[in-house]
Amino acid sequence: MADAARAPGSVLMTADTVGGVFSYAIELARALAARGVRTSLATLGGPLSAPQREAAGRVPGLAVFESSFRLEWMEDPWDDVARAGDWLLELEERVRPALIHLNGYAHGALGFRAPKLVVAHSCVLSWWAAVLGGEAPPRYDRYRREVARGLAAASAVVAPTRAMLDALLRHHGPLPGGARAEVIPNAADPARFAPRPKEELVLAVGRLWDQAKNIEALGEVAPHLPWPIQVAGSDVRPGGGAGATPLPSPLPSLGHLGVLSPSAVAAALGRASIYAHPARYEPFGLSVLEAALSGCALVLGDIPSLREVWEDAALYVDPGDTEALRRALRALIDAPGARREMATRARARALGFSPRRMARGYLRLYGELLGRGPSEEERSPWRREHAARGAAERLELRETSGMAAAPPVKKASAPCA
Numbered sequence: 001m002a003d004a005a006r007a008p009g010s011v012l013m014t015a016d017t018v019g020g021v022f023s024y025a026i027e028l029a030r031a032l033a034a035r036g037v038r039t040s041l042a043t044l045g046g047p048l049s050a051p052q053r054e055a056a057g058r059v060p061g062l063a064v065f066e067s068s069f070r071l072e073w074m075e076d077p078w079d080d081v082a083r084a085g086d087w088l089l090e091l092e093e094r095v096r097p098a099l100i101h102l103n104g105y106a107h108g109a110l111g112f113r114a115p116k117l118v119v120a121h122s123c124v125l126s127w128w129a130a131v132l133g134g135e136a137p138p139r140y141d142r143y144r145r146e147v148a149r150g151l152a153a154a155s156a157v158v159a160p161t162r163a164m165l166d167a168l169l170r171h172h173g174p175l176p177g178g179a180r181a182e183v184i185p186n187a188a189d190p191a192r193f194a195p196r197p198k199e200e201l202v203l204a205v206g207r208l209w210d211q212a213k214n215i216e217a218l219g220e221v222a223p224h225l226p227w228p229i230q231v232a233g234s235d236v237r238p239g240g241g242a243g244a245t246p247l248p249s250p251l252p253s254l255g256h257l258g259v260l261s262p263s264a265v266a267a268a269l270g271r272a273s274i275y276a277h278p279a280r281y282e283p284f285g286l287s288v289l290e291a292a293l294s295g296c297a298l299v300l301g302d303i304p305s306l307r308e309v310w311e312d313a314a315l316y317v318d319p320g321d322t323e324a325l326r327r328a329l330r331a332l333i334d335a336p337g338a339r340r341e342m343a344t345r346a347r348a349r350a351l352g353f354s355p356r357r358m359a360r361g362y363l364r365l366y367g368e369l370l371g372r373g374p375s376e377e378e379r380s381p382w383r384r385e386h387a388a389r390g391a392a393e394r395l396e397l398r399e400t401s402g403m404a405a406a407p408p409v410k411k412a413s414a415p416c417a
Contacts, residue, residue, distance in 0.1 A: 008098030008366050010038040012091060012114070014107065016045035016071050017052060019207070020286045021103050021121050023262075024186055026055050031187070031359035033060045040095045044069045044084055044104075051261045065091055072106045072146060073124050081146070085110050099366050108150030115369040118154040122283050123147070126167035130281035130303070131212050148172050155369050156180035158362075160284035163305035167283075182365060185309070187358035188289045190351060192262075195295025195343075196270030200227045202329060203272035203296070205265060205287045208235040212281035214301065214319050219251035221326040227333055229276065230255035232268060269294035273339060274332050280319045282306055292350035297342040299328045309353075313345040 011032065015025035022043070029039040038061045046068050048056070056064050069084035070077040085107055092100065092112055100116040102108055108118040124143055128136040136144070151157060151172055159165035162183050175181055206213045208231055215231060222229045231254050260268065269275070275291035279301040282288075288306070292298060298314035300306045307316065315332070317324040332339045 008037060008370060010040065010095065010097045011099050011101050011366070012040045012042065012088075012095055012097035013101040014042045014044060014088070014103050016104070017043050017048055018045045018071070019121075022052055023055075023286060024121070025103060026052075026059060027187055027189060027355050028358060028362065029062050030059045030189075031355035032362070033062070034356075035359060035363060037363070039063075040065065040091065040097060042088060042091055043067060045071045045074075055262065063095070072104060072143060078142065078146075081106050088112075098370060101362075102150075102154075105147040105150040108154040109146070109152075115155040116153075117156050117158060117365065117369065118150060120157060120159040120164055120168045120283070122164075123168055123171060125171040126164075126283075127212060127281050129167075129171070144172070151179075152176055154179055156182065156365060158182050158184050158365070160184065160186045161305045161308050163303075163308050164283040180365070180368070182361075184358060184361035184365070185353050186284045186286055186289065187353050187355045188286060188293055188350075189355055190293050193266050193290050193293035194270060195347070196267070198273045198295070199271045200333075201272045202227055202229040202274045202276050203232070203268055203291070204229065204276050205232045205260075205269070205291075206277075208233045212279055214278045214280050215254070216251065217278050217319065217322050217325055218276055219253050220322045221329065222251075222253035224326055225329055225333065227274075227329075228255050229253075230257055230268070230272075232257040232260045232265060234259050266290070266294065269296060272296050273343075274299060274329060276325075276329060277301065277306075278317055278319050278325050279303065279306065285309065289350055289353055292343075292346035295343050295347055297332050297339045298346050299325070299332065310346070310349060313342070313349040315342065 013025055013029065015022050025041060029041060032039055040063045041056065042065045044067050048066055056062055067084065067087060069087070070080035072081050088107055089110060089112070092114065097114055100112045100114050102116060102118045103121060105118060108116060124140055125136050128134070152175070156179060157175060159168060160183070165181060165183055169175070169181070202225070204215060204218055208215045218229050218231065235256070257268065269291050272291070273296065275288065275296035276299045277285065277288050278299070279285070280303070282301065282303060282305055285306060288298060288300065292313070298310060300310065300314045300316055301319040302316035303319070306314070315328045317328050332342065
């Protein structure tokens with residue numbers, strides 16, 4: 001109950017609508033509501049889908065302010081990022097939250113009145129190094145500067161794994177002396193994901209066009225397995241740039257389920273015996289967590305973040321070794337006892353990543369930040385700069401059923417959501 005006593009009355013949180021961050025934000029907002037904290041959710045990147053709108057409507061006390069501003073990793077985003085900053089500052093004045101929770105980097109440099117927390121869900125630079133090798137090209141120099149600026153002005157920085165936090169600090173430099181850096185793992189509600197009667201089926205879920213997901217490796221091994229491999233998710237890239245290489249052919253050896261609603265994803269995971277995620281880059285892996293809760297045995301890319309989360313509850317393969325992937329999948333297909341054992345281990349570990357645990361971690365950090373408030377360094381001069389520009393081009397908050405609108409989204413470039 002100590003957390004509840006120190007909890008903020010309300011939080012202004014950002015989330016994009018084009019990746020897993022929205023699911024994370026809804027899960028956290030629901031868990032915070034159970035502890036008496038109201039969330040105002042400012043969405044960016046595109047309109048909410050019907051399932052997203054439905055999920056938001058089920059969170060008690062959640063107020064959604066909707067926009068379509070381009071995200072900082074999208075193609076030519078910086079005018080939109082600046083306008084979104086004006087909008088967020090206006091929202092703070094309007095809803096008067098006790099704390100700002102940013103699920104992106106650049107707006108950490110804004111001079112919010114409330115303490116601001118930046119959560120690192122992904123990063124173009126670390127994605128590039130893990131997937132393509134080497135440093136991101138000069139066209140991402142502005143991104144690099146804006147991310148560093150946002151991190152430097154944050155009251156605290158959180159990542160869902162130590163591996164992601166280490167990558168962030170490696171690519172963007174150490175945080176200022178007064179800033180906190182913590183790991184708070186993501187979560188999924190076990191009530192939404194439950195094992196069902198299992199079928200002879202391997203499943204993968206995610207952005208199929210994103211090279212980090214390594215779906216093409218599954219396409220290579222599928223013809224050599226006795227069970228089908230099905231994939232769910234979009235194979236339509238959101239724009240040119242890093243990670244946006246289209247699937248070849250488009251991998252006819254895989255069964256394409258298309259884009260599924262959250263309930264259909266849960267049903268597919270419940271039926272699948274094995275979940276395959278031979279990722280080259282994965283800061284946490286919400287889809288893996290959902291698969292484990294659904295009773296799937298896990299075959300994962302052997303990368304630090306997935307090892308950190310799953311320890312001995314999965315089989316690991318080098319993302320570049322398709323023969324090792326084939327052998328791992330075949331071993332589980334051929335050994336029902338071992339498959340059930342690995343599924344049991346995965347589900348037991350997954351139950352530890354609960355929404356209640358995630359909320360407890362954030363509430364503790366919120367309380368610590370509220371205890372000291374933002375420093376003068378964290379109160380960036382951007383507030384004055386944005387206020388001056390906003391007087392000339394003020395964005396009107398148009399509310400319809402509790403939602404505020406903004407200009408339409410343009411095409412994206414890099415898959416860092």
